[in-house]
Amino acid sequence: MDISPLQRVRYDYLPKLPAILREPMGSILPVKGENTNPASDAEAIKALFPNTCGLPTVSFEKGKDAAISQIRNVGVILSGGQAPGGHNVISGLFDALKAANSENRLYGFKGGPSGILENSYKEITADFLKAYRNTGGFDIIGSGRTKLESEEQFKVCEAVCKTHDITALVIIGGDDSNTNAAVLAEYFAKRKNGIQVIGCPKTIDGDLKNEAIEISFGFDTATKTYSELIGNIERDANSAKKYWHFIKLMGRSASHIALECALETQPNVCLISEEVEAKKQSLASIVEDIANTVALRAQDGNNFGVILIPEGLVEFIPEVKVLIQEINDLLAKEAEAYALCSDDNQMFAFVVERLSSESKSVFNLLPEGIKKQLLMDRDPHGNVQVSRIETDKLLAEMVATLLKKMKKEGTYNGKFSSMTHFFGYEGRCAFPTNFDSDYCYSLGYNAFLLIAGGLTGYLSSVKNLSAPALEWKAGGIPITAMMNMEQRHGEMKPVIKKALVELEGKPFKYFEAHRAQWARETCFVFPGAVQYFGPTEVCDRTTVTLELEQSGK
CATH class of the missing domain: 3.40.50.460 (Phosphofructokinase domain)
Structure with a gap:
């Protein structure tokens, strides 16, 4: 038996869509709402995103759209940690893409954002997708945590998209991944190269959340x-x-x-x-x-x-939070010197010598095992890996x-x-619940309609989620509307504000x-x-x- 009975049955599950997304292709139009402002630090965000900040919210209504049938090639990236339902976001995107025009093509970049930098991809077809519908995991194309933040990387992304005639990218990820999406969308908009970027809200942690994003996918499952x-x-x-x-x-x-x-x-x-x-x-x-x-x-x-x-409890205990922030900053600024420490005692001594007196007292009170865990390699954002702190x-x-x-x-x-x-x-990577199967499929389907509407720098949004799926409301919110400035690696960076x-x-x-x-x-x-x-x-x-x-x- 190659697959389980449940897996076989789940392949055939037909996800439920909001009423507006059940309308025939060519009968749905984006409607612009009120202009938006960043969550905070508005002046700094506007200065960094002059082309994509202040855009309006978007909803969908019935209406004729003759241009929706034009041929499009779209790229998709799974970014960050896995969350149940990612495969259904891709399924919804694929089905909408093909419903608009059967000649449309979907390219899945492999291994996360590094896939587009390396031009490593898999063209997603109906036959290939069959084995992934309504299943957990990100193994359809894999994921990764590479950050897209340098102009050199942006140029590579642009070149790879031009190679495949890709006119839109969909980035499926959490707050940091969608920050990447916003930065890339701004770069493309500044270049006027015609490449759109749309994000989809993923994270089981549930901290990518606001009025437009009532829940991030995977949290339910x-x-x-x-x-x-x-x-x-x-x-x-x-x-x-x-x-x-x-x-x-x-x-x-x-x-x-x-x-x-x-x-x-x-x-x-x-x-x-x-x-x-x-x-x-x-x-x-x-x-x-x-x-x-x-x-x-x-x-x-x-x-x-x-x-x-x-x-993440330890980072919220006041005296421990201060200690961790000092260690994060210290290891970011003095990484080369710290790397010369050859054993635990040298590492402890190196850190203690450079901590404030209050943090030094807290550090010295902790068991040796916890000290080691606080000094483990940082994550890609320069933070302690709290999952490894017991x-x-x-x-x-x-x-x-x-x-x-x-x-x-x-x-x-x-x-x-x-x-x-x-x-x-x-x-x-659990089998997604019916809710996540439906929600994720809707997010992907909705993402294509945002692309068809000529939008960029938006996050796919489906609301009214405590109601039956038929009553869900589809639309989009500018990613910059969720952003603020935070310290990362010792520098102030634009990021999506955590809820x-x-x-x-x-x-x-x-x-x-x-x-x-x-x-x-x-x-x-x-x-x-x-x-x-x-x-x-x-x-x-x-x-x-x-x-x-x-x-x-």
Whole structure:
């Protein structure tokens, strides 16, 4: 058996489109809305993007478009980390392209942005695409994290596009990838070379989000996958009644995944990085809060529980955040000198000598293993790789130490055994849910219509996502409308502003209102496996986060 029965059936699933995108090709027109402004730092962004900043939002309406049938060659790039549904973005783009004109061609650049720099591509055909429809992963053409930021790279991109008569590029990625798309679109617009650039919003972290982008694709599938695993662990904990499970979840810059999984499963504790930062909680106070929850449950004879931890928590703890920023800047500016260090002790000494007194104290208090993890190779953006920092183990060890002290003091009389987990890669390439299958297909289909409308520097947008797919609203938003200036590699750079968990938003407020009960009582919910067949309320439902955000609209 070459493929699983589920895989075979999913190939034949027909994704649902918004009503406007179901109209025949040639019967849909873009309609311009209000002009936009950058999220912040407007003057700096306008100076860097004079040709693509301040563009209007776009929606679609019925109308005759005779030019849509002209022959077009389009390139597509998968960029950044994998997210469920990427294959369906390409499927939607391909189907729209061919519906407009069967002579149109789609080139998939292999291995991410480096594919276009190396002219490494695969022409995507109907037969080739069959094996990827409605499946997870980015293996159709692969992905990568190469940044497109130099004029030399832009010239290569332009030359490769001219070689294949490509008049539009679609970049499927997260905030950094779509920042690349905006910069490339600006360069092409300045050159007046006729090459358009359209982005599609991908990231399981959920931090590419605003009024026009209600959810990034992959978030729905990933959180449902993690929630199934968390529910399984909750069931096991409630059965064995002897372990506290510390579960770290993906989400570097924002806690959307942790919050959604908490709303799905109702664990005893869920840390929200944004709240930790807002309350200026120290590492010690976080540990104390967890230990007090453990002690309270022990009073009821419940020496077990589940704790959810966002991957990027350490960067939101004030004293640790300052430490990490100092280390990031230090390793960026003194990379050559640091590279001469031959062992851990030399590395530690090199860093300690150059830290502020406050950060030096924090660094010296950390276990050696965490110190090593803080000094690991940076990611392509110059940041610490927080996925490799074992925050789950750090907290479990510190809680165990505090509970021993509390036991000696007579304030705790339970039993504590911990297990640690990290759920990350398990969710990035899962079979997409029906929601993500439909949403991603719509994003790709919509991307072609933005191209056909002559637009560039836009992000494909599909809204009203808590409603049935027929009622979704398709359109586009200028990428520059989401941008601000941030420090990267020691320099100020234009980037898409990350959307963090809003502490005044409905999802967090719901969590806040219930977490005290979940902490003391065993209120576990067991979501079970993702369902593809059956009642709509089971198979097509979106996230709890989106339902709460759009309730009462």
